[in-house]
Amino acid sequence: MTNDDLAQILETSDGWIKSRTGIERRHIAGPGETTAQMAIEASRAALRVADVDPRDIDLVIVGTVTPNHIFPATACQVQDALGAVRAGAFDLNAVCSGFVYALVTGHQAIASGEHRLVLVVGADTMTKMVDWKDRSTCVLFGDGAAAVLLRASEGSAGVLATLLGSDGSGGDLLTVPAGGSAIPVSAETVERGLHYLRMDGQGVFRFATRVMAQATEQVVKKAGLKMQDIDLIIPHQANLRIISTAAKRLKLPMDRFVVNLQEYGNTSAASVPIGLCEAVESGRINSGQNLVLVSFGSGLTWAAVALRWGVTPSKAISPKYRIWWRWLLYRWAAIHRWLRQAPRRLMVRIIRTAEKQNGH
Numbered sequence: 496m497t498n499d500d501l502a503q504i505l506e507t508s509d510g511w512i513k514s515r516t517g518i519e520r521r522h523i524a525g526p527g528e529t530t531a532q533m534a535i536e537a538s539r540a541a542l543r544v545a546d547v548d549p550r551d552i553d554l555v556i557v558g559t560v561t562p563n564h565i566f567p568a569t570a571c572q573v574q575d576a577l578g579a580v581r582a583g584a585f586d587l588n589a590v591c592s593g594f595v596y597a598l599v600t601g602h603q604a605i606a607s608g609e610h611r612l613v614l615v616v617g618a619d620t621m622t623k624m625v626d627w628k629d630r631s632t633c634v635l636f637g638d639g640a641a642a643v644l645l646r647a648s649e650g651s652a653g654v655l656a657t658l659l660g661s662d663g664s665g666g667d668l669l670t671v672p673a674g675g676s677a678i679p680v681s682a683e684t685v686e687r688g689l690h691y692l693r694m695d696g697q698g699v700f701r702f703a704t705r706v707m708a709q710a711t712e713q714v715v716k717k718a719g720l721k722m723q724d725i726d727l728i729i730p731h732q733a734n735l736r737i738i739s740t741a742a743k744r745l746k747l748p749m750d751r752f753v754v755n756l757q758e759y760g761n762t763s764a765a766s767v768p769i770g771l772c773e774a775v776e777s778g779r780i781n782s783g784q785n786l787v788l789v790s791f792g793s794g795l796t797w798a799a800v801a802l803r804w805g806v807t808p809s810k811a812i813s814p815k816y817r818i819w820w821r822w823l824l825y826r827w828a829a830i831h832r833w834l835r836q837a838p839r840r841l842m843v844r845i846i847r848t849a850e851k852q853n854g855h
């Protein structure tokens with residue numbers, strides 16, 4: 496959906512959106528398309544690129560605030576659809592910082608020695624949470640998903656330093672008021688539009704410009720590096736002005752930052768991993784380079800990771816037979832799900848019929 500498309504349904508313009516945010520278009524999930532579906536697609540792509548058997552995954556973490564349901568976790572649906580039969584799975588809610596928080600959590604799970612292979616996904620369909628009549632928020636967001644696999648390894652590459660932050664006092668700056676235990680959904684909350692995302696744009700802007708530069712500086716220092724050692728920064732894609740202010744504060748040129756918000760808008764937890772994947776695919780990231788991933792979001796939350804890229808991104812895709820093998824595993828996972836669900840459903844039907852016959 497381009498800015499001009501939006502201008503057809505709202506009092507806005509391409510000029511306003513582009514000059515205030517840098518966004519030119521965003522991608523919208525179709526009516527039946529869910530966060531879980533996009534997360535599954537992204538995860539399968541990651542498994543293909545890494546040539547990994549889903550049964551080897553130990554843990555699935557999905558950073559999201561737009562899960563298919565409040566529960567069960569979207570991560571469990573991803574785990575099931577991949578046939579990751581040995582994996583534990585959970586969602587992580589840190590809003591736009593969700594992927595970087597999940598990456599830190601996955602890294603710690605491996606560093607503890609407990610796990611060897613962790614799938615980390617950032618996926619959100621924010622366009623299902625925005626009020627399409629509120630021009631101050633709906634123009635900003637898009638839908639997306641991206642995934643990475645973390646594997647235990649020896650050597651100097653990998654995560655060098657991590658940083659997580661939270662300031663709950665700013666929770667009201669960006670929130671979905673209803674739908675939780677404080678204000679359960681009711682006809683009245685829907686009537687008042689309390690199930691939509693609400694934001695104090697300028698408040699978030701001030702916080703973001705401060706925290707983005709600060710978190711980057713802190714994580715680089717923690718990694719024992721200097722700012723000039725950093726080859727590429729992959730920031731959360733909310734607003735070009737936030738990224739350029741951070742660049743100025745860090746005294747770094749803009750070409751040191753990945754910027755793709757013109758194409759996708761703010762995809763929440765998906766924004767940093769989409770930037771990472773695109774930078775890998777375009778050859779902008781190579782083995783031995785130092786990267787910083789940095790994000791901020793509702794909570795308030797912020798998170799940063801300094802890492803040394805250790806794999807040579809390979810253009811060669813897995814051998815054909817392994818692609819087929821994974822395809823079979825995914826089909827088997829679907830059959831397996833059906834085989835487990837069918838007897839449970841049959842049992843429920845039998846019990847209900849028996850209850851009806853007994854007059855309950």
Ligand code: UT7
Nearest residue numbers: 506507508511515591630631634696697699700733734792
């Ligand atoms: O992941 C974290 C997510 N959130 C963020 O990162 C958001 C951070 N904040 C921002 O990016 C910016 O604050 C916004 C892009 C949301 C807004 O930019 P701004 O420069 O702070 O604009 P504003 O809110 O001060 O609004 C300026 C004017 C207002 O009109 P008046 O009151 O001056 O007459 C708004 O009503 O712009 C108007 N406006 C619009 N006009 C055309 C607000 N939205 C629109 C719009 N099209 N879409």
